[in-house]
Amino acid sequence: xxxxxxxxxxVVDTHATRPPLPPRLNQVRQRAGVAQTLLILLVSVxxxxxxxEACFIYRLYQPNSAPSASSSKQIAGQVxxxxxxxxxxxxxxxxxxxxxxGQDVNVDxxxxxxxxxxxxxxxxxxxxxxDRGLVIQKEGYYYVYxxxxxxxxxxxxxxxxxxxxxxxxxxxxxxxxxxxxxxTRSNxxxTRSNxxxTRSNxxxxxxxxxxxDDVLFVKVSNTSNIxxxxxxxxxxxxxxx
Numbered sequence: 265x266x267x268x269x270x271x272x273x274x275v276v277d278t279h280a281t282r283p284p285l286p287p288r289l290n291q292v293r294q295r296a297g298v299a300q301t302l303l304i305l306l307v308s309v310x311x312x313x314x315x316x317e318a319c320f321i322y323r324l325y326q327p328n329s330a331p332s333a334s335s336s337k338q339i340a341g342q343v344x345x346x347x348x349x350x351x352x353x354x355x356x357x358x359x360x361x362x363x364x365x366g367q368d369v370n371v372d373x374x375x376x377x378x379x380x381x382x383x384x385x386x387x388x389x390x391x392x393x394x395d396r397g398l399v400i401q402k403e404g405y406y407y408v409y410x411x412x413x414x415x416x417x418x419x420x421x422x423x424x425x426x427x428x429x430x431x432x433x434x435x436x437x438x439x440x441x442x443x444x445x446x447x448t449r450s451n452x453x454x455t456r457s458n459x460x461x462t463r464s465n466x467x468x469x470x471x472x473x474x475x476x477d478d479v480l481f482v483k484v485s486n487t488s489n490i491x492x493x494x495x496x497x498x499x500x501x502x503x504x505x
Contacts (some may be wrong), residue, residue: 359390362501378482384495397481400474408502409469413491419444421485422466428478439468
């Protein structure tokens with residue numbers, strides 16, 4: 265109170281609290297940096313997720329680099345589909361081979377061993393083809409077969425032979441069939457026009473135990489009598505059972 269009984273112009277409230285101070289500039293910058301870092305991290309995670317999803321979609325719909333059409337072959341009454349380098353190929357789990365005739369076959373009438381085509385879709389898995397023969401690469405039991413179509417005026421022999429290191433006496437006949445002109449006429453085979461030759465075919469098949477490096481080949485009595493109109497008329501193959 266003043267001396268005149270009037271209150272003083274200036275009154276100080278000692279119980280009042282101080283107003284809050286504004287945040288310092290360093291704290292503002294620190295908070296802004298944390299928010300920016302968090303934003304960048306979230307954007308990076310989203311972009312990575314999109315990239316991974318795009319990669320999965322690309323691989324799902326992307327075919328292999330060298331696709332090609334599949335082919336089917338008949339082996340001993342069973343149809344075996346042989347896709348070559350197409351997407352999702354399941355390769356045979358055991359050795360298998362199927363050979364046919366073809367335009368690239370070198371016909372040598374002086375050689376009784378049949379030759380086979382390497383451009384008519386040969387199936388070779390776990391076996392090799394060398395010097396007109398199939399070379400076994402894995403020991404086991406195999407179903408071996410051969411079919412030839414031929415004209416015969418007198419007689420015709422068809423055999424599947426084997427050469428093995430376990431036998432030094434030369435080739436071993438595994439399968440054999442013999443046809444004569446009398447037998448083919450009695451069976452009412454198709455007769456060629458203006459000729460006494462008859463058209464027939466021979467099929468051989470059987471199961472054998474073969475060892476590594478054994479060689480299988482088809483031999484006929486006269487290769488000049490072989491029909492070569494279509495590749496599937498003459499076949500040769502084997503598969504492990």
